[in-house]
Amino acid sequence: MGDLIKDKDSLLGKEVSLCGWVDRVRDHGKLRFIMLRDRTGQIQLVVKQGETPEEAVKASNEARDEAVICVKGTLRKAPTKEGVEVAVREMSVLNRPVEPLPLLPRDSLSAILDTRLKFRWLDVRNPKVTKVFLLQAWVAQKFREYFSSKGFVEIFTPKIVGAGTEGGAEVFPVIYFGKPAFLAQSPQFYKQFSVIAGLERVFEVGPVFRAEPHHTTRHLTEYHSMDIEVGFIQSYYDVISFVEGFVKHLAEAMRKEELPQRVLQEYNVEPLEIPGEVPKIPLRKAYEILDSEFKKHIPYGEDLDSEGEKLLGQYVKERFKSDLVFVTEYPWKVRPFYTMRKEDEPDWTYSFDGLLRGLEIVTGGQREHRYERLVENVKDKGMNPKNFEFYLNFFKHGAPPHGGAGLGLERITMQSLKLENIREARLLPRDPETLLP
Numbered sequence: 001m002g003d004l005i006k007d008k009d010s011l012l013g014k015e016v017s018l019c020g021w022v023d024r025v026r027d028h029g030k031l032r033f034i035m036l037r038d039r040t041g042q043i044q045l046v047v048k049q050g051e052t053p054e055e056a057v058k059a060s061n062e063a064r065d066e067a068v069i070c071v072k073g074t075l076r077k078a079p080t081k082e083g084v085e086v087a088v089r090e091m092s093v094l095n096r097p098v099e100p101l102p103l104l105p106r107d108s109l110s111a112i113l114d115t116r117l118k119f120r121w122l123d124v125r126n127p128k129v130t131k132v133f134l135l136q137a138w139v140a141q142k143f144r145e146y147f148s149s150k151g152f153v154e155i156f157t158p159k160i161v162g163a164g165t166e167g168g169a170e171v172f173p174v175i176y177f178g179k180p181a182f183l184a185q186s187p188q189f190y191k192q193f194s195v196i197a198g199l200e201r202v203f204e205v206g207p208v209f210r211a212e213p214h215h216t217t218r219h220l221t222e223y224h225s226m227d228i229e230v231g232f233i234q235s236y237y238d239v240i241s242f243v244e245g246f247v248k249h250l251a252e253a254m255r256k257e258e259l260p261q262r263v264l265q266e267y268n269v270e271p272l273e274i275p276g277e278v279p280k281i282p283l284r285k286a287y288e289i290l291d292s293e294f295k296k297h298i299p300y301g302e303d304l305d306s307e308g309e310k311l312l313g314q315y316v317k318e319r320f321k322s323d324l325v326f327v328t329e330y331p332w333k334v335r336p337f338y339t340m341r342k343e344d345e346p347d348w349t350y351s352f353d354g355l356l357r358g359l360e361i362v363t364g365g366q367r368e369h370r371y372e373r374l375v376e377n378v379k380d381k382g383m384n385p386k387n388f389e390f391y392l393n394f395f396k397h398g399a400p401p402h403g404g405a406g407l408g409l410e411r412i413t414m415q416s417l418k419l420e421n422i423r424e425a426r427l428l429p430r431d432p433e434t435l436l437p
């Protein structure tokens with residue numbers, strides 16, 4: 001329909017053939033207007049007694065809200081938003097709702113989120129909601145496009161695993177033929193494996209599972225992670241460059257391509273603003289900035305909290321005209337065991353987070369590739385190297401220096417459209433309460 005409306009001048013007076021859902025009906029007795037909706041747009045259909053063939057008039061009696069219909073007719077000029085309408089010649093009703101609609105797609109955004117999610121198949125038919133997922137698919141496509149162009153190989157790693165990545169409690173156990181197993185909380189071990197196995201540069205787009213009992217607007221228990229891992233780096237700054245390159249690529253494409261423009265316009269948000277030089281602020285400097293600019297105190301050696309992230313986002317937007325900021329050198333204490341510690345300050349690490357419009361969207365860093373040091377790191381975290389033997393073995397036979405990052409697809413979608421709740425950016429969100437639909 002979108003294409004049809006775009007090409008309307010050349011199609012005027014011609015017969016068109018369309019299928020979709022009935023968005024609404026305005027019935028004036030002998031004259032009936034039906035708004036037909038598909039993924040790409042809406043168009044008015046006109047059924048007029050005396051003008052429209054009898055069969056089609058009869059079919060239109062069944063074309064009520066959310067019926068699935070196909071029509072043929074002539075495209076003509078009309079004083080509608082689209083500038084055209086279709087004078088119906090043939091109509092078939094393929095299916096109709098079997099009960100009153102619990103949520104009208106056209107009004108779904110005025111319902112509370114719980115209701116929208118409960119009847120998500122109706123909610124997503126709302127054109128504004130559909131666009132979230134058109135944009136999300138586009139973001140994932142840009143990710144694949146960018147990293148493929150940089151020589152990264154797409155990998156597909158196991159999601160049923162024998163050990164959690166961080167050894168923490170945030171894993172979902174599953175029973176695997178009588179043996180304990182887990183849902184992968186990150187592709188971390190296997191993307192490192194892939195670099196060590198000689199693929200050198202890899203990326204993956206896939207689900208990850210986190211048994212975080214959080215009730216926040218930025219956590220899901222299942223989300224899509226876009227991961228990279230790259231070998232033969234000089235420092236973790238090489239990883240930052242790749243992530244920065246990707247976000248710039250995304251921001252530029254948002255201004256140039258038709259699809260993101262259309263979606264951003266519907267949400268009334270600006271494309272991402274990313275300057276040539278994206279600010280990079282060591283965490284210890286960020287503590288000072290938050291203290292002096294906002295009287296916001298983060299205890300030395302702790303991670304930023306969500307308010308701290310938001311304020312820092314505000315700061316770089318004003319100061320550097322940037323929606324993105326990298327915070328670097330996190331404390332060893334708050335980073336997982338595979339992170340490389342700073343040579344001169346082992347309580348700090350070669351690591352970073354990227355915040356987009358004041359929310360963490362990416363975490364990355366250089367990994368420890370030296371076997372003995374890695375074993376030390378495991379012990380230093382109070383864990384038993386025996387439990388990670390399968391992973392530590394990868395490092396015994398020539399692991400190159402490497403690093404990588406993981407980006408949250410829903411968080412990027414959410415921040416790009418300024419959605420309030422990450423659940424809006426997931427087709428079927430999972431949280432501690434929600435397993436269905």
Ligand code: ATP
Nearest residue numbers: 210218219220221223360361362363406407408411
């Ligand atoms: P946070 O501190 O916000 O809870 P995290 O530091 O625990 O996130 P990482 O392990 O660093 O998360 O995950 C990498 C990226 O994956 C994050 O930067 C974020 O974009 C995304 N992410 C992490 N946890 C979640 C979640 N529960 N739901 C949605 N996205 C997430």
Ligand code: MG
Nearest residue numbers: 353360362363
């Ligand atoms: Mg993180």
